[in-house]
């Protein structure tokens with residue numbers, strides 16, 4: 288079926304700083320071997336071919352007091368020092384998974400899951416962090432605001448939720464440290480050393496959607512991820528399959544809505560795995576000019592409040608019958 292909206296084209300101004308290498312080559316499209324991801328964006332700009340585009344993004348932000356305030360709030364959360372590590376682990380805690388879950392809820396996470404750190408989550412050229420566990424957390428974004436995406440308000444909301452993700456991760460890390468276990472929080476917005484999505488999927492938070500972001504059974508796609516690394520005595524949660532992948536096979540809402548037509552309709556072979564993929568060379572120019580986009584998260588039917596759990600139930604019934 289032809290698209291109902293014309294495909295958006297990037298400005299010549301942005302294309303002037305576009306490198307000669309394709310982002311899809313860097314991401315390993317068509318590669319048959321499993322390998323660690325290569326840093327591509329939100330890394331120190333001098334270290335990546337698309338670094339000048341990162342600078343272009345910030346140069347085109349304009350002045351907006353609400354955005355400046357949200358960015359300041361995010362930086363304050365990042366800069367806050369960590370609590371000291373107590374000399375010995377609290378003897379009163381027997382079930383650390385349950386205690387971490389309680390701490391995550393108390394510090395503001397909408398959901399969390401635990402998975403083992405794996406070298407294949409870590410970017411090439413980065414050391415595998417010396418921690419056994421990743422506590423991956425999800426913080427919801429306001430649907431009322433995100434449905435205006437791409438907009439100035441949605442960029443402010445995204446920035447605020449990065450601040451909240453960082454504060455939540457720091458709260459959990461400080462709680463673990465106060466209870467005698469080393470812990471390190473990570474909340475973005477820079478990419479840091481590892482990928483959050485494959486870890487979050489392993490930790491049971493949801494599945495990869497056609498739009499290249501995750502689908503959570505309750506939050507849909509309208510959330511941000513953050514995480515805490517630790518060696519506390521935890522156990523891994525299990526991955527969950529609630530049928531969203533089958534749903535994506537027959538749904539084209541995000542692909543039809545994406546202005547630069549970046550969302551691939553078929554699964555693609557990337558670094559040895561066949562999965563949903565977003566064309567970097569098409570998404571990034573729009574993302575930069577729209578100052579963060581996220582339209583694909585907003586239009587996904589799972590993201591509409593209350594709809595996710597209903598769809599999950601329907602998909603479960605369909606699978607029982609089928």
Ligand code: B12
Nearest residue numbers: 324328478482483484485498499500501511512565579581
């Ligand atoms: C760099 C980056 C971008 C870049 C490039 C992304 C790309 N795909 O090439 C740009 C700026 C274009 C971008 C755009 C967006 N991003 Co972004 N991005 C990141 C960041 C910092 C690093 C990811 C990366 O380097 N990807 C490059 C390579 C590895 O991509 P890839 O091979 O296509 O793999 C992607 C997925 O398939 C999955 N993945 C990787 N390996 C495997 C293996 C398996 C088995 C599976 C199932 C999945 C999987 O993870 C990758 C995510 O980009 C992460 C945070 C983090 N540290 O992980 C956030 C992150 C992935 N982005 C996020 C979001 C929401 C977005 C946007 C919607 C924009 C927005 N403002 O909200 C769009 C969506 C476009 C898209 N789907 O790609 C969220 C996702 C949350 C969610 N609900 O799932 C993250 C986790 C940030 C966060 N802290 O919440 N992003």
Ligand code: SF4
Nearest residue numbers: 545570580581582583
């Ligand atoms: S972030 Fe925007 S441009 Fe990128 S895939 Fe989503 S809708 Fe398309």
Ligand code: SF4
Nearest residue numbers: 496497535538541587
């Ligand atoms: S909009 Fe449809 S195809 Fe796209 S991720 Fe959501 S459910 Fe999947």
